[in-house]
Amino acid sequence: MTKFRDAKIEILRDETLSNHWYHLRKVTFNYTGSDGRAEELTREVYDSGNGATILLFDPKRQSVILVRQFRMPAHVNGHSGWLLETPAGLLDGENATEAIRREAMEETGYDVHDVTFLFRSFTSPGSVTETLDFFFAIIDGENRAGEGGGQAQESEDIEVVEVKLVDAMAMIESGEICDAKTIMLLQWAMLNREKLADS
Ligand SMILES: Nc1nc2c(ncn2[C@@H]2O[C@H](COP(=O)(O)OP(=O)(O)O[C@H]3O[C@H](CO)[C@@H](O)[C@H](O)[C@@H]3O)[C@@H](O)[C@H]2O)c(=O)[nH]1
Ligand SMILES: [Mg+2]
Numbered sequence: 001m002t003k004f005r006d007a008k009i010e011i012l013r014d015e016t017l018s019n020h021w022y023h024l025r026k027v028t029f030n031y032t033g034s035d036g037r038a039e040e041l042t043r044e045v046y047d048s049g050n051g052a053t054i055l056l057f058d059p060k061r062q063s064v065i066l067v068r069q070f071r072m073p074a075h076v077n078g079h080s081g082w083l084l085e086t087p088a089g090l091l092d093g094e095n096a097t098e099a100i101r102r103e104a105m106e107e108t109g110y111d112v113h114d115v116t117f118l119f120r121s122f123t124s125p126g127s128v129t130e131t132l133d134f135f136f137a138i139i140d141g142e143n144r145a146g147e148g149g150g151q152a153q154e155s156e157d158i159e160v161v162e163v164k165l166v167d168a169m170a171m172i173e174s175g176e177i178c179d180a181k182t183i184m185l186l187q188w189a190m191l192n193r194e195k196l197a198d199s
Contacts, residue, residue, distance in 0.1 A: 008032040012040070022048035047129045052100040053088035054135040055185040056110055057165070059199050061141050064168055064189065065108050066182065068159040069150070084161060084171070085179045088132070096133040104137070108160050109148035112137040118188060123180065132181055134188070138199050165189055 010030040018024040025045045032038045056065040068084050075081030089103030097115055104112050118134040141162060150156025163171070168186050171177040177186070189196060 003034045006032070006036060007034055008038075017044070022046065044127065045129055046127055049090050049092075050096075050129075050131045050133070051088055051090050052096040052103065052133040052135060053086045053181045053185065054100045054104055054112070054115065054137060055086055055189055056104060056108060056112065056137055056139045057189060057196060057199075058139050058141040058162075059196060061162070061164070062166070063141065063162050063164050064186070065110060065139065065141075066161045066163055066168070066177075067107050067148075068161055069157065079178070083179050084177050084182065086182045086185050088181060097135075100133070100135050105146065105148075107148050107150055107156075107158050109144045109146035110137075110139045111145035112139060114138070118185075121181075121184070134181070134185060136185075136188070165193075 008030070009032075011027060012030060013026075013028040015026045015028075016023065017026050023046075025047055026042055027045055028040065028042045030038055031041045057063075058065070065087070066084050067087050068082055070081045071079075071083045072081060074083055087104050087107040089099060089107070091099045094102070097117070100115055101112055104110050115135045115137045118136055120131050120133050123130045123132050148158065148160045150158035165186070168177060169190060172183055172186060177183065
């Protein structure tokens with residue numbers, strides 16, 4: 001951070017452009033950059049809250065549990081929209097551990113007790129406020145507590161898909177898996193596969 005040692009940010013205004021489902025803000029601020037020059041700038045900021053995601057791994061079957069659902073933002077950007085992802089959800093005021101256990105159950109039907117926090121990441125820091133907490137849990141594919149599928153009353157319509165870890169890696173190469181959080185967790189699994197082999 002040496003270049004920005006004397007940089008300064010002073011927020012002047014934080015306006016709401018849209019506040020229907022999520023919150024689109026326009027932030028006006030004085031920016032004093034690395035060269036000491038001050039200027040007034042504005043940035044649009046999309047605030048959809050923070051979320052959590054989890055890699056559910058079955059060591060016996062060497063497989064992961066993914067979910068497929070329709071994503072409109074991907075659809076309007078040239079994808080069919082039917083993305084294959086790790087289970088994930090918004091925090092809804094809960095702490096991330098509680099939230100991810102609830103989401104894992106709702107979306108996949110796996111009741112996970114021991115979840116391990118791995119890391120936190122901004123998902124798209126140029127435009128979106130969101131941080132995502134990444135978790136890991138061991139599951140037993142033969143011992144599922146429910147059907148999953150999401151909450152019908154919230155129009156969630158989720159397909160639960162079990163994929164061998166090696167096949168999931170190939171699906172990144174082929175483009176069939178093209179969601180950042182999912183790619184990050186699968187790559188984490190590959191980097192830690194010796195540890196996972198003992199689990
Ligand atoms: N009515 C309405 N519903 C919406 C809108 N936008 C999203 N939803 C619904 O709100 C629900 C949110 O479900 P969650 O499971 O809590 O969140 P998520 O969409 O899976 O989000 C997770 O993954 C995202 C993508 O990676 C992450 O961005 C997010 O942080 C979170 O981890 C979904 O049923 C979604 O369809 C909207 O504009 N209007
Ligand atoms: Mg979800």
